[in-house]
Amino acid sequence: MSSMSGSGGSPVQSQSIGADSIILCRHGTRAALYTSWTIGNRGCRFFRCGVWEANDCSFFQWYDPPFTGHEKEVMTYLVQQKNNMKYKIKGLEENAMSLNEDFKILKEKCEEYESVIKDLQRILEVISKTNQNM
Numbered sequence: 001m002s003s004m005s006g007s008g009g010s011p012v013q014s015q016s017i018g019a020d021s022i023i024l025c026r027h028g029t030r031a032a033l034y035t036s037w038t039i040g041n042r043g044c045r046f047f048r049c050g051v052w053e054a055n056d057c058s059f060f061q062w063y064d065p066p067f068t069g070h071e072k073e074v075m076t077y078l079v080q081q082k083n084n085m086k087y088k089i090k091g092l093e094e095n096a097m098s099l100n101e102d103f104k105i106l107k108e109k110c111e112e113y114e115s116v117i118k119d120l121q122r123i124l125e126v127i128s129k130t131n132q133n134m
Contacts, residue, residue, distance in 0.1 A: 025049040025059035033063060042075040043067070 031047035
């Protein structure tokens with residue numbers, strides 16, 4: 001596996017590590033488990049200094065064995081699909097906002113037309129009463 005860049009990892013929130021798998025960094029604190037999203041190591045998990053943001057001791061150790069070519073292809077495909085879905089969701093959200101604005105405009109126009117219809121109904125009643133009295 002190639003080395004990981006500083007911005008390519010994300011913490012694994014729900015990863016449970018057995019008591020026999022506790023890894024300590026050079027500070028003697030429990031190393032944090034991250035997932036790499038760099039192109040060469042997508043989906044591969046690794047340990048890193050548990051306090052790296054405050055005082056990095058440069059500890060790094062892979063958790064997963066190297067992926068095979070097929071596993072890398074599958075991971076690349078899945079990441080592409082995820083990105084495509086994000087793009088589609090963004091487009092759908094924009095469409096939804098536009099439709100919401102269109103709905104508001106149409107609702108206002110309906111309210112205006114309802115007011116005009118009521119006015120016309122009143123006028124029609126007056127005309128009808130006038131015709132009855134003649």
